Amino acid sequence: MIRKKLSPRQKMINLMYVVLMAMLALNVSSDVLEGFSLVDEGLNRTKVNSTTQNEAIYKEMEAAMKQNPEKTRQWYEKAQKVRKMSDSLYTLAENLKWEIVREADGNDADLNNIEGRDNLEAATHVMLAPGVGKGRRLKEAIEAYREGITAMINDEKQKSIIRSNLTTDVPQKAKLQGKNWQEYMFENTPVAAAVTLLTKLQTDVRHAEGEMLHQLVANIDVKDVRVNQINAYVIPNAQTVVRGGKFSAQIIMAAVDSTQRPEIYVGNTLLKSENGRYETICNSTGDFTLKGYLVMKNGNGETIRRDFAQPYTVVEPSATVSATMMNVLYAGYQNPISVSVPGIPNNRISLSMNNGTLTHKDGGNYVAVPSQIGENAVTFTVMAQNEGRQQEMGKFTFNVRKLPDPTGYLDVPDGKGNTNRFKGGRISKQAIVAAGGIGAAIDDGLLNISFRVLGFQTLFSDNMGNTVVEVSNSPTFTANQLTRIRSLSRGKFFNISGIRVIGPDGIERTLKTPVEVWIN
Numbered sequence: 226m227i228r229k230k231l232s233p234r235q236k237m238i239n240l241m242y243v244v245l246m247a248m249l250a251l252n253v254s255s256d257v258l259e260g261f262s263l264v265d266e267g268l269n270r271t272k273v274n275s276t277t278q279n280e281a282i283y284k285e286m287e288a289a290m291k292q293n294p295e296k297t298r299q300w301y302e303k304a305q306k307v308r309k310m311s312d313s314l315y316t317l318a319e320n321l322k323w324e325i326v327r328e329a330d331g332n333d334a335d336l337n338n339i340e341g342r343d344n345l346e347a348a349t350h351v352m353l354a355p356g357v358g359k360g361r362r363l364k365e366a367i368e369a370y371r372e373g374i375t376a377m378i379n380d381e382k383q384k385s386i387i388r389s390n391l392t393t394d395v396p397q398k399a400k401l402q403g404k405n406w407q408e409y410m411f412e413n414t415p416v417a418a419a420v421t422l423l424t425k426l427q428t429d430v431r432h433a434e435g436e437m438l439h440q441l442v443a444n445i446d447v448k449d450v451r452v453n454q455i456n457a458y459v460i461p462n463a464q465t466v467v468r469g470g471k472f473s474a475q476i477i478m479a480a481v482d483s484t485q486r487p488e489i490y491v492g493n494t495l496l497k498s499e500n501g502r503y504e505t506i507c508n509s510t511g512d513f514t515l516k517g518y519l520v521m522k523n524g525n526g527e528t529i530r531r532d533f534a535q536p537y538t539v540v541e542p543s544a545t546v547s548a549t550m551m552n553v554l555y556a557g558y559q560n561p562i563s564v565s566v567p568g569i570p571n572n573r574i575s576l577s578m579n580n581g582t583l584t585h586k587d588g589g590n591y592v593a594v595p596s597q598i599g600e601n602a603v604t605f606t607v608m609a610q611n612e613g614r615q616q617e618m619g620k621f622t623f624n625v626r627k628l629p630d631p632t633g634y635l636d637v638p639d640g641k642g643n644t645n646r647f648k649g650g651r652i653s654k655q656a657i658v659a660a661g662g663i664g665a666a667i668d669d670g671l672l673n674i675s676f677r678v679l680g681f682q683t684l685f686s687d688n689m690g691n692t693v694v695e696v697s698n699s700p701t702f703t704a705n706q707l708t709r710i711r712s713l714s715r716g717k718f719f720n721i722s723g724i725r726v727i728g729p730d731g732i733e734r735t736l737k738t739p740v741e742v743w744i745n
Contacts, residue, residue, distance in 0.1 A: 265421040268428050275431035282438045283308065300441045303377065307441075311434040314370045318423045318430075321359060324351045325423075329416045341416055348419035352411040360407025364393050367426070374433050383436050390429040457519045457531035471612045474515060474535060476501045487521035507539040553624045556598045557730025558674070562591040566609050566618050573610040574618075578603055580625070595625040627732070631667045631676045633724045633740045635660040651745040657710055662701035665726045665736065676726040679733065685709050685719045713744045 286304050289297045325348050326334040329341035341347065352360035371391040375384045399409040411419055457476070476489050476496070489496040489503075496503055496517075503515065515535040520528055554560045562583075564576045571589045580603050581595040595603050602625035607618040634646040637656045646668070647660070665676040678700035685693045695706045702710070713719065722739035 265417070265424050268421065268424045272424065272428045272431055275428065275435055279431060279435050279438055282435075282442060286438075286442065300444050304438060304441050307374070307377070307434055307437045310370055310373055311430050314366050315427050315430050317363060317366055318426045321351065321363065322420050322423045324359075325416055325419050336420070339416055339420065344416045345413045347416050348411045348414045352407055352419075358407070360411055361405075364406050367391055367393055370430070370433075374437055377437060378440060380436075380440070383440075387429075387433045387436065390432065391426075457533040471504055471506060473502065473504050474537075476503055476517075476519070476533065487519040489517065489519050491515065491517040510539045512536065512538050553626055554593060554595050554603055555628045555730070556595045556625050557728075557732065558628055559592045559594055559729070562593045562605070564589045564591065564605070564607055566607065569609045569611065569618075575608045576605055577608070578605045580604075598625050598627050600624050628674065628728050628730050629667060629669075630734060630736055630738075631665040631674070631726060631728070632738065633663055633665050633678075633681070633721060633736055635662075635740070636664055647740075649741045651743045653745050654710055654713065657742070658702075658707060662697075662699070663721060663724060663740070664700065665724060674729060676728045679725040679727060681721055681724040683709070683719055683721050685713075715744050717744045718742065 283304065286297065286301050290301045322336060323334075326336050326339055326341075328347035328351050329344040330339065334340075350358075352358050352363070371388060375387055378384050378387070393406045395404060395406050395409050404412070410422060414422075486499075486501075489498070489501055491503060507513075513536070515537065516533070518530050518532045520530045522528060562576070564574060565571070566574050574589065576583065576585075576591055578593055580597050581593060583594075584592045586592060593603070593605075601622045603623045605621045605623070607621070608615050609618045610616075632648055634648045635652070635657065636644045637647045637652065637660055639645050646664070646666075647656070663678050663681050665678050667674045667676075680696070680698040681700075682694055682696045683702075683706050685695070687693055693709070695703060695709060697703045697706060710719070718741070720739040720741045724736040724740075725733065726736065727733045
């Protein structure tokens with residue numbers, strides 16, 4: 226095959242693309258990739274649980290089909306159609322996960338131990354390669370499944386949830402960039418993220434399948450089908466609760482007759498709740514278990530009992546307050562502060578402080594101005610609206626210091642339209658005259674704070690070796706100072722000392738370090 230010779234321009238474009246991809250790969254941090262792995266593990270657990278629950282329903286329907294085929298057949302046949310549709314899309318997603326991982330790690334790839342998690346090309350190639358990319362096929366399969374399932378569901382709320390979970394709409398920003406759904410989802414997507422997206426799709430498929438199965442089972446007389454499948458379940462809002470927060474759980478019995486409610490006992494105490502909801506305020510941290518049992522009468526009038534147990538964890542409130550620019554605060558200075566609480570949006574978080582003033586800027590950003598200097602002089606208190614009430618999420622203490630002294634300098638042009646801060650050494654008379662005066666600032670790489678110069682003095686040596694002092698009561702050179710500077714010959718020396726400044730903290734100070742100047 227004859228290879229087309231690339232032009233120098235095309236070679237450069239190809240090289241730039243390789244460099245870009247390398248930079249993108251470097252920018253995907255190991256923390257982010259580890260986060261995708263943790264999410265994927267959680268989704269896989271949910272997927273397995275949903276699959277197990279769905280299989281249990283299929284078995285129940287098979288038993289009902291054997292007991293009463295005439296009554297059950299139409300619902301059983303619809304269930305088999307749902308199973309076929311769901312397994313088809315589920316398997317497609319599973320195969321695509323393997324193809325992406327093998328593209329990244331080779332034929333010996335292990336989906337449970339991905340080496341090339343940060344590979345940005347594998348998902349792009351498998352899903353978007355011209356002519357062979359499978360992204361469009363996946364999109365069409367999702368849309369066909371979504372429409373097929375929702376057409377069989379009567380509950381509009383469940384329809385809306387399933388449509389949202391299985392949406393293939395492209396966000397407006399991506400549309401403006403000319404991207405279709407598959408490009409938006411998989412273009413330059415790390416392998417870890419692509420696998421997680423496909424696992425989420427599988428989880429959504431099992432959820433939609435389960436919703437459809439529950440509707441089909443509801444059309445069969447529960448008394449005939451499930452009399453031997455009664456079980457107790459606890460459905461918590463969350464298994465991890467912040468101390469002071471509320472633990473909430475729904476306690477139900479599967480396949481219960483709608484005309485008969487079970488009695489619920491937490492420990493040995495009857496729960497007086499019409500809907501089976503249990504709530505308690507969590508005032509101490511640790512691992513706990515909600516235990517109890519349900520009792521009810523079956524069709525023969527016999528009392529049956531089912532035990533339940535649901536573990537949950539109560540953790541301390543957590544929040545983060547950080548000084549954006551430094552590890553300490555400076556008195557009288559506008560210190561940038563940021564605050565966040567995991568799991569709570571910024572608009573539900575408030576911050577207060579002692580020993581100073583605090584101004585909210587935007588989001589989680591504030592400006593703190595301490596009024597006194599000292600160790601542990603400022604304490605910030607973070608509050609958050611949690612479970613409909615204000616809750617303290619933490620206190621954070623900072624040391625407060627006086628702003629350090631700035632450094633005097635001359636603003637010297639470099640000939641390119643820029644200015645440099647000259648802080649001492651050799652310099653031309655023209656550059657000194659062009660500077661026009663003295664400035665002062667803290668610019669140590671951590672802080673960049675300007676001070677206002679109130680005055681300074683220059684010290685010259687005359688021909689007799691005597692020191693001549695010229696004083697300026699402003700930041701600019703006086704006429705006498707400029708005259709003496711112009712009269713200096715190459716190699717002569719003078720210094721600028723006694724620089725008086727005032728900073729943003731309102732404190733006036735005289736700098737101890739002079740600016741020493743040799744005429745170049």
